[in-house]
Structures are given as structure tokens and as C-alpha cells.
Amino acid sequence: MKRILVFLLLFPLLVSCGSKNTIIQSLYDISGAPLVYDDSGATKTLHAAAVCMRCSKDKADNLTNMVAMIDSIVDDHSEIDLIVFGETILGWYYDPADPQGYQLGLAEQIPGSAVASIAAKAFSHGIYIVFGMGELDGGQLYNTQVLLSPDGTVQAKHRKVHLIDTDEAGGFTPAVRSATDPFSLTTTDINGIHAAMLICADVSDYWMATEINEQGVDLIIHSLASFEPAFTIDAVSRQFNAWEIFANRCGREGDTDYAGNCYIADPAGTIRAGGEGAQRYEYAVVRVY
Amino acid sequence: MRRSLCTAIAIIALFALAEAGYPDATLRVGTNPLAYPLSLQLADNLQRYVPIAAGLEYGFNVSVGYQRNPHWAWEARLALGSVHQLAFLSQIHGGLCWFPFDRNVYGGLFCKVWDFYKTQTEVHFFNAAPYLSAGYRFDIGRFYIDTRLNQTFAVLSWSSLEHTRPGIGWFLSPWPGFIPILPTFTCTVGWSF
Numbered sequence: 144m145k146r147i148l149v150f151l152l153l154f155p156l157l158v159s160c161g162s163k164n165t166i167i168q169s170l171y172d173i174s175g176a177p178l179v180y181d182d183s184g185a186t187k188t189l190h191a192a193a194v195c196m197r198c199s200k201d202k203a204d205n206l207t208n209m210v211a212m213i214d215s216i217v218d219d220h221s222e223i224d225l226i227v228f229g230e231t232i233l234g235w236y237y238d239p240a241d242p243q244g245y246q247l248g249l250a251e252q253i254p255g256s257a258v259a260s261i262a263a264k265a266f267s268h269g270i271y272i273v274f275g276m277g278e279l280d281g282g283q284l285y286n287t288q289v290l291l292s293p294d295g296t297v298q299a300k301h302r303k304v305h306l307i308d309t310d311e312a313g314g315f316t317p318a319v320r321s322a323t324d325p326f327s328l329t330t331t332d333i334n335g336i337h338a339a340m341l342i343c344a345d346v347s348d349y350w351m352a353t354e355i356n357e358q359g360v361d362l363i364i365h366s367l368a369s370f371e372p373a374f375t376i377d378a379v380s381r382q383f384n385a386w387e388i389f390a391n392r393c394g395r396e397g398d399t400d401y402a403g404n405c406y407i408a409d410p411a412g413t414i415r416a417g418g419e420g421a422q423r424y425e426y427a428v429v430r431v432y
Numbered sequence: 433m434r435r436s437l438c439t440a441i442a443i444i445a446l447f448a449l450a451e452a453g454y455p456d457a458t459l460r461v462g463t464n465p466l467a468y469p470l471s472l473q474l475a476d477n478l479q480r481y482v483p484i485a486a487g488l489e490y491g492f493n494v495s496v497g498y499q500r501n502p503h504w505a506w507e508a509r510l511a512l513g514s515v516h517q518l519a520f521l522s523q524i525h526g527g528l529c530w531f532p533f534d535r536n537v538y539g540g541l542f543c544k545v546w547d548f549y550k551t552q553t554e555v556h557f558f559n560a561a562p563y564l565s566a567g568y569r570f571d572i573g574r575f576y577i578d579t580r581l582n583q584t585f586a587v588l589s590w591s592s593l594e595h596t597r598p599g600i601g602w603f604l605s606p607w608p609g610f611i612p613i614l615p616t617f618t619c620t621v622g623w624s625f
Contacts, residue, residue: 167479169515170488170614171548174606175559175589176599184595349517356552372609382518384553384593404609411596412557419609432595 165305166347172378180411185430187335189362191225192216195405197394197422202233202249206260213264213272216424224334226424227390228274229366230343231286233257235396236309236368243314250277250284253300258289266295271333273390275342275366278302283316288342288366290331301329301340305348320350328354336431338362339383343369346379355383361431363387370401373419377408384410386429393422460497460576462622464511467493471513479516487582487618490514490521495578495620497529505529507540515548522547529565540565540580556592561585561603571624578620583613 194212199205209228216226230236231249238245251257257276265272270293278287278300286303302318303310304327310317318327328351329340339360345351346365355363363385380387386409393403406417407427416425470483471491483490491513499505509525527542541564548557567580587603590596605614 163473163517165476166516166518167476169479169483169519170606171515171519171521171546174548174587174603175557176587176601176603178589178591178593178599179597180593181595181597352518353552372607375606375608381550381555381557382553384550384555402609411591411593413599 164349166349166352168347168378172381173374173376175376177376177413178411180409180413182409182430182432185432187361187431189224189334189336189429189431190220190222190426191227191388191407191429192220192223192424192426193388193390193405193407193417194226194228194424195391195393195403195420195422196229196232198232198235198392198396200235200238200245202257205233206257209261209274210264212422212424213261213268213270216426217268217270220426223268223270223426225271225273225364225388227364227366227388228272229390229392230275230288230303230368231277232274232366232392233276236392237313237397237399239397242309242312246277246313246315247279247284250279252280253278253287253289254297258291258297262291262295262297265291265293269293271298273340273364273366277313277315284314285318285326286310286313286315286342287326288329288340288364290333290340290364299329299331299340300326301342302326303342303345304351305344305346307344320348322354327351330355330358330360333362336361336429338364339385341365343367346382352382360385362429365389367391368401369404370399371404372402373404373406373417374414377406377412377414380408380410381412386410386431388429389417393420456501458499459625460495460499460505460622461625462495462497462576462578462620464489464493464495464618464620466619467491467511467513471515483616484614485617485619487616489523489618495622502534503531505531505538507542518550518552520549520551522549527565529567536569536571538565538567538569540567542582544584557589558591559587559589561587565618567618574624576622576624578618578622580618580620581615582618583615 234249278285288301290299292298402419415427466486467489489511493511495509497507523546525544529538529540531538561584563584570577590598
């Protein structure tokens, strides 16, 4: 009996401690039955598409693919306002052969030629486009998400704050956690809807979560490179009490298989359009009160 | 949640009164030791996987069982704790265990109600889920160790979030895309009176 009591008291001390700034989502975050979110009285709308793209190692192929996807979405939904692509979508997320050299080879300054070619599409269609890419600035390499406005200019850019080991292996530098840094805590308005930009594991960053929740946003624009299978409940939209556009990739890249989990979820965590599978896009109307 | 808690306590009190005429009955009070450290900041992989071995209970918890005769026992559980930096979890369970043999093997039918409270957005996500259990209780004098597997099969969910209506569905796993059926394990240690 005494041994058991000693074990119970010492157990918390025996386990090593995790980072206080990293939120580890629990199974409770994705548990339950989908709730019905009634947005019939909402006053602001945004027609949005989350793209799940199969990436080539070659940047030119991916730019061609992106342009084709944009044209296809506009053909299908002429009312589209916003198209979101995944994280570092100009190439593989991680090349095990030469992680850093590969990412440096893809990276560009912003604005640069890749941004110019997608910005031309944003301008010609009169829509917002978001995508992720490696950004070179001041001798540093950043994992960046760019928001292009309908006039073809860069409206906002966000640099990933919460890097994971594959980002570090790729040579990326984290953005500094500072509420005054426009690239680490990036919020912007789209059609009157207040949106925060996040890249993949940024969602696990306690500092970012707190800052965004203090501001209060309507929409999370989330670009990822995630191999996780589809969820029943979206934890991120519940975390921020906001809509979420979750844009990802699919297919095999080196040793990694991406399941193609991609969706748009409402503030109750209910997935309005989404699933996993091959290259495609998910479309939904974001309605905000 | 306060209303659910009061209702649960009232039901337990009624059962206790109804069972007062069974002098051979046994009262058991226990706790799930694995749940306590889960409310601390553990290493990432421990934080991800240990909850499955802790019956998805976090933090302070107490289990009260009432063995009316060798074949039937009532049990109620309460657990309160932080799940991570942004969520606090309150859960109550209540149910019945059936011991079909003169051994300590049993099967149980329980209902679990939990409030997953998002502390920053101040939104409650409530859920009620029935679940089945199968277990074995080791009696060591008055001390006991109760081990069991639990499997939920349906869930009713509602929330304090504006503009939402309840949802209901089958619930064999929180993440069916990853694993279609996810039983959890619970170990309770305690004392019989």
C-alpha cells in the first residue's frame, strides 16, 4: 500500500514536462456528434474554396497546377471570393534527400515571380488567393503564407511561428512571437470578415491562440502540410470560435503519404465540405453574423 | 453542468437510501491514478496517448461503487481537470455492473456526461454518451484494483455556442478516420467499506 501511494505521488515528477507554449489537442477536441450551426441570419458572406493539391518536386509544375485549379474553381463557381492553397505549395513540403537545399531552391522574395504569376490570376478573376511558399528575406528563409487581393497586390503575409522538426531541417527561421510584428500575428479583413492567417502547427502555439482569441476573429485561413486522416469534428474552429478553411496537400512525397484531408468548417466545428482523397477542392459559403 | 451534477448527486443519494436495507452491501471508494498527471504539462507523446489508458479522465477524480449483492453493483464517477491550456473538462459517469459468476469478472452499462469548456472563448461543449464496459476487480483485503475496458457507442452533443442546435450520432471513436473503434482502459484503485 505504501509503495502504491509513493508511486502515485511521484508519478507526475517521473514524466518529463512538455513545452508550455505547445497545445497538444486531445481526443475531446474532436469528440462528439456534429452540431447544427444555423447561419441563416448571418449578414456577411464569403464564397470560399480550400484546395487539396498534389505537389510535384518542380516549382513550375506546381505553378501550372495552381493556375489550372484556380481557373477550374472560377469556372465552377463564378461567385467565388477566396481560394486557399496549402503550406509551401510550390514544392514538396519535405525532401529527405536535401531538406535545406531543396527549400532554398524553391524560395523567393515576396513579391517575386511566383507571387506575380498567381497575383495575375487574382487580378484577372477579381478574387482573393492565399498560398504558402518559402520566402527569402534578409538572408533568412521563412515558411510564409501570402494573401493576394483582387487588385493583384499582396494584402498580407504570415510567417510561420511554431516550427516543427521538419521545418527546422528545411532551414526555416521562425517568426518572432510579437503582437507588433505584422508577419507573426497576421489578421486582415476580407469582405468585412476578420480573418487570421495560420500555417499548420501555428495552431498549437499557445501565444498565438491567446492573441487571436483576444482579438476575436471570424475566420481562420489555415494552410497545412498534414498527413493526418479526416476528422469528424474540427478542433481548430472550436478553438477560435470561428470558421476555418483547412487547405492541404495529397499524394506521396518521398516517404510521406498525405491523406488529402481538406475542409471548410463552421464555428461549431461542423465540417461543411470536406474529406480526404485525391487532388480536388472543397467549396462552402462562409456566413458570419 | 451544475444542474447535471446536482441531478447525479440526487440520484446517487436516492439509490443509497433505497439500498439501506441491504446490510451485506459493500461501498467502494476509489480513484484513477493515471488521470492526475494528465492535467499537468506532460511530454507531447505522453499527453497524446496516456489518456487512452486513463479512460479519458483528467485530473482529480473519484469513483463511488455500491455492491448490493455479489452480482450487482452501482457506480458513479466524477473527474475534473484541465485537458490542455485552452480547455477544462468536467465529467460524471453513472451505471450498473453485473457480475455473472462468483468471481470478480463483470460487464457494465454506463452513461457519461461531459462538459468540454473552452476557457478562452468561454464556450461549453456538452456531450452525453452511453458506453459498455468489461472488467475485473482484484480484491486484496479491503484494498482493490479495478481494471476495465470501455467502449462508447453513441453520443448526444449540444453547446452554449450561439446559433447551434444539438446533434446525435453513433460514436465508436472520436477519430474514425484514424481508428474506427477506440476502446479506453481504466484502472481504479480504492478501498472497500
